[in-house]
Amino acid sequence: MITSDKNKIIKDIVKLKQKKEREKANKFYIEGERIINEIPSNIHIEMYIFSEKFYNEMSDKDKYTNIKNIIVSNDVFKKISDTINPQGIMAICNIPKNSLKDVNINNNSFFIILDRICDPGNMGTIIRTAEALGVDAIFLSKGCVDLYNDKVIRATMGSIFHTNIIENCDLDILIDNLKENNVNIVCTYLEGGKPPYSINFKNATAILIGNEANGVLEKYKNKANELVKIPMIGKVESMNASISSAIIFYEVLSQRLKNN
């Protein structure tokens, strides 16, 4: 059992809190029994870390025996955890590499493109909602909050493992590529955007969603086939990015379901 936070394994885990260290090691960590049990087989788990308390009280130890187990004192676990009351279970995983080449484009494709989404909660919630509403792939621009930030992972509630997510996309190349493949680019835009219900989403569509404060970069917006804006009639005409995204995803799905 590891009882010191000076231990090499512990120091390496703590490093993974930083994006550049995650990229260097090609690893991320994830906490909590429920989400760890959802890790699909295509993601390589390198080791499990248990707090002494969690390990001793665990009824089903067999579940974790195929992979290296590390047990640490409760105090050490508290130091590596990002939560105030850690459950006591963590997994270290390899970062999966998805690429544009793995994405199948057809007449019904439903994609989303996120341009510099900064808030981890928004990013995670958008991924979770996108999965529920049938999005086929999510493209992240450079400048988005890191997908393997623990707050993002937690906010996805496991959807991070069920969705095809391609990071660090060059949106110039991506948008041109999608357009060549007859994917309609629909950009969220506050000025001059049409309401979602008046846009045809039945064909291949990619929804382009911009940074919380500054929206989509002008040069990407100019490449879009359509601009979309949620109609708002209150005094305060603003909406959370994850809320407005969800409404548009719903409109896409509902047009397609109604059509059938």
Add this chain to the structure above:
Amino acid sequence: MITSDKNKIIKDIVKLKQKKEREKANKFYIEGERIINEIPSNIHIEMYIFSEKFYNEMSDKDKYTNIKNIIVSNDVFKKISDTINPQGIMAICNIPKNSLKDVNINNNSFFIILDRICDPGNMGTIIRTAEALGVDAIFLSKGCVDLYNDKVIRATMGSIFHTNIIENCDLDILIDNLKENNVNIVCTYLEGGKPPYSINFKNATAILIGNEANGVLEKYKNKANELVKIPMIGKVESMNASISSAIIFYEVLSQRLKNN
């Protein structure tokens, strides 16, 4: 200038962090320049509290001169604030009293009823989205998180002041009353709910939204005219309560806008 947290005014403000003390004093506090500047004239502001730093750097002191000003040391302000880096401005206000009698019911009424929503972020976001999408009044059951919880107020982004919100409703009486007035009660329900787009929302409607973990109480659900469920096609069939609420509000608004 107040430099001690033993001061009576400071102790009274700290008490307002608790719901029962807010109810006893009929007061709440609110922090941040932007939201304070949005307080409408029908809400009585009792006093402003400034940190020494904020007060000294403030360019437009006139804005606040009609009402009692209290200046406190930066340390004392930190103690009364709920944020890690407080801006240094707080207002103490009277809790406005809205009642069902003030709500006008007509053919176009669009209401929402929240049954024991517990998470302050969800509650605040639902209020913000409801305002943006044209909800006429929001009814809160007993057992909802307190509306004047500072996290709720912050998440509303000012919408708390532009929306007619009636607290502590007895939902049995409310639902019967609305039904007698020809308001369609549409209850969010995971089993057997119809997709939003197949429900007619053009007439007077009240959307009933339940607790994040347990949904709407069975006895209220049984009174509903319709059950609604967002269609979901991902592996993880779950959605945040504020997201699913927003989607339904959008469907109501879009049916009405398309109709015109």
